[in-house]
Amino acid sequence: MLNSYKELTVWQKSIDLILEIYRLTDNFPRSELYGLTSQMRRAAVSIPSNIAEGYSRRHRQEYIQFIKVAFGSGAELETQIIIAKRLGFTSGFKVEGAENLLSEVMKMLNKLVTTLDPSR
Template identity: 50%
Template sequence: MLKSYKELKVWQKAYQLCIAIYKIKKGFPKEERYGLTSQIRRAAVSVPSNIAEGYGRKTTQEYIQSLYIAYGSHCELETQIMVSKDLGYIKSDDFQELQQDIGEVERMLKALIKSLQGKHLNPPALPPLPIRIFLWMGCRKATDLAKGPPSAAVHKIKIKERD
């Protein structure tokens, strides 16, 4: 079991991508400071932030919801990086590296969502019926059955003693 969201590989990769985005956006023109640069920054920070927030949520469903928000921000970020490249704000080499990292984070996010959905939708199976009956009777080991059901006293059932 992980002790912190910081141990999640997807969070680590998304965090590294965020830092890389911040370093690259320094080359953007000043007139984009409150436009594309601001949007890219917001989307880049949103991905690891929502992964972390989801990890801290109480239920699996809330975790999944936060991961979907992270995924939406991730798609937004990818689009903004493509626009930036086409406008000449990002060099081709930097773009290729970012695209590779973006693709990796996307695969990891999808895998984590799928894994959590599987756990959420498929609760653990019940033990076989004989074992459930055995446990329902309050038995902890097979020799307990020889003593008769522990619920007999509660239900005032008389158990015939054998000679």
């Protein structure tokens, strides 16, 4: 048993994802500071925040629900990355790193829900 959510690999990788998203959005147009930039950063921050909050809950079903919310934030971020790409706000290698890390985090979240709720 882990002593803290900070020991969860998915939490650690989602923290890394935040750094990638902040670096990526640093180059977005200033006009997007309160638009897409802010939305992407908030969605990224939501992922480890919900993992941490869920881990801190006493009941397994609550933990599962928070992991599902984290997964939803990941899907939101994935959509926002697609929008940023279509608007031409991103460059190849920068966005690719964020996309790969997000994909890895999403797979880990899905696996975590399956592990916590085998009936799923």
